Amino acid sequence: MRNHQIPKDHPRYLSLTIRESIINGMHNKVVAEAGLIAHGRGEAFDYILGEETPPFALKQERLAVLNLLEAKHPIISVNGNVAALCPNDIVRFSKIVNAPLEINLFYRSKEREDAIKEVLLKAGADHLLGIDPDYQEIIKELSHSRRIVDSRGIASSDCVFVPLEDGDRTLALRKLGKSVITIDLNPLSRTSLAASVTITNNIIRAVPEMIKFVEEYRACSHDSITNQLMKLNNKALLQESLKFMADRLILLSREEKLFNLS
Ligand code: ATP
Numbered sequence: 104m105r106n107h108q109i110p111k112d113h114p115r116y117l118s119l120t121i122r123e124s125i126i127n128g129m130h131n132k133v134v135a136e137a138g139l140i141a142h143g144r145g146e147a148f149d150y151i152l153g154e155e156t157p158p159f160a161l162k163q164e165r166l167a168v169l170n171l172l173e174a175k176h177p178i179i180s181v182n183g184n185v186a187a188l189c190p191n192d193i194v195r196f197s198k199i200v201n202a203p204l205e206i207n208l209f210y211r212s213k214e215r216e217d218a219i220k221e222v223l224l225k226a227g228a229d230h231l232l233g234i235d236p237d238y239q240e241i242i243k244e245l246s247h248s249r250r251i252v253d254s255r256g257i258a259s260s261d262c263v264f265v266p267l268e269d270g271d272r273t274l275a276l277r278k279l280g281k282s283v284i285t286i287d288l289n290p291l292s293r294t295s296l297a298a299s300v301t302i303t304n305n306i307i308r309a310v311p312e313m314i315k316f317v318e319e320y321r322a323c324s325h326d327s328i329t330n331q332l333m334k335l336n337n338k339a340l341l342q343e344s345l346k347f348m349a350d351r352l353i354l355l356s357r358e359e360k361l362f363n364l365s
Contacts, residue, residue, distance in 0.1 A: 109123065117154075118146065118149075118154065121188065121307060122142070122146070124187050124188055125138065125139060125142045125184065125187050125188065126139070127187070128183060128184070128186070128187025128188075131218055131222075132214050132215050132218040133183045133186050133187050133215065133218045133219050133222055134183040134184055134187050135183055135208075135209070135210035135215070137209075137210065138182075138183050138184045138187075141184060141267065142184060144288075144289060145267075145287075145288040145289070145305065148288035148289050148290075148303075148348075149288050149305050151348045151351060151352065152288070152303075152304070152305075152347075152348065152351075153351065154305070155308070156304055156308050156309070156312060157304075157344075157347050159303070159340050159343040159344055159347060160302060160303055160304035160309070160344070161312065162335055162340055163300065163301065163302040163303065163304070163337075163340050163344075164302055164304070164309055164312050164313050164316060165316055165331070165335060166300050166332070166335040166337060166340065167264070167284045167300045167302055167313065168200070168313050168316040168317055168320060169320065169328055169331055169332045169335070170262060170282060170284060170299070170300055170332070171200050171202060171262060171264060171284065171317075172200065172317070172320055172328060173325075173328060173329070173332065174202075174260075174261050174262030174282065175261050175262075176259060176260045176261050176262070177200065177201070177202035177260060177261070177262045177263075177264065178202055178203055178205055178232070178256045178257050178260040178262070178263050178264070179193065179196070179197050179202045179203070179204050179205065179263075179264045179265075180205050180207045180233075180257060180263055180264065180265040180266075180268070181193060181204050181205065181206055181207070181219065181223065182206075182207065182208055182209070182219075182267060182268075183208065183210075183215060183219060184267050185266050185267055185306065186219045186222045186223060187222070188306055188307055189306055189307055189310050190222050190223055190225070190226035191226045191227070192310040192311055192314065193223075193226075193266075193310060194223060194226040194227045194228045195227070195314060196310050196313060196314050196317070197228070198227075199314060199317045199318070199321075200317050202264060203230060203231075203232050203255075203256060204223060204228055204230075204231055204232065205231070205232040205233040205252070205253050205256040205257055206219050206220065206223075206231060206232070206233040206234055207233050207249055207251075207252060207257065207265075208249065209247060209249050209269065211249075211251070216233075216234050220234060232253040232255055232256035232257075233252070233253045233256060233257075235253070238253050238254045238255055238256075239251050239252070239253070239254070240252050240253070240254045240258040242257075242258075242272075242275055242276075242279065244274075244275035244278055244279070245271060245272060245275045247271075249269075249271075249272050250275075257276075260281060261281060261282060262281065262282040262283075262284065263276055263281050263282070263283050263284070264284045264285075265283060265284070265285055265294075266285060266286040266287075266306050266309075266310075267285075267286065267287065267306060268283075268285050268287070268294045268298075269293075269294060270292060270293025270294045270296075270297060271293075273285065273293065273294045273297045273298055274293070274297050277297055277298075277299070282299040282300075283297070283298045283299050283300075284298060284299060284300040284301075284302070285298040285300070285301055285302065286302040286304060286306045286309050286310075287301060287302070287303065288303060288304065288305060289303075290303045290341055290344045290345050290348070291345075295341065296341075298337075299337060300337050301337060301340075301341050301344075303341070303344035
């Protein structure tokens, strides 16, 4: 494993530390090579957000949590990037929202499944779906290895939380009538556009914020949750995310000191 020391006073310390987790994940077989490219695409959009959670994303996170709390059989689909970036938070979130974790990979191999399993178990997971061949089912709408799902998990769920997903599978899950919740920094990806709930934020910030929302809503009645759900609209929030990015770029273009970095 690489262990590059990033100086704490580096202006991009956090971003570089997160990048190291992804690179280490690749060396440990948790992250696929293509996962590095996906991460870089996310970093670019995070720059535009200002690398902090904007107000609209908090509303998207609330909408996601309310949907997960209302679901009969919610599931969280985990890939290599999710396992490398926030294993502890995703395990904690799974427990408090009562949604099992299912390992589901585009670049599937026993080696990668085992590596991800190890990371999640170390982070405190006690039961993982998606790895027992006795429970494999096929989503016919898909041609690649992500078509293999767990009959106790994604196959029978009504609501799938799939952070950092690709568009094909999001569309296939929607066609099957499932509600799909995603986290994706690119508001224009096919995943973002096709999901039932899209969170335009970095997963590193989003999941801890969602944990707080679950705690806040835990004591709420079904009626109160339904009431709050009616006040939030996925399409309007996604439109807000694009407008936020566009407005921020225009504001920055007028900021004189931005062009005097020395
Ligand atoms: P699509 O098929 O949905 O059009 P894609 O081809 O970009 O998108 P992937 O590469 O599988 O599909 O998607 C990875 C997505 O995850 C990208 O849109 C990227 O912006 C996003 N992403 C990467 N890292 C993060 C992160 N840390 N937090 C949130 N989103 C991220």
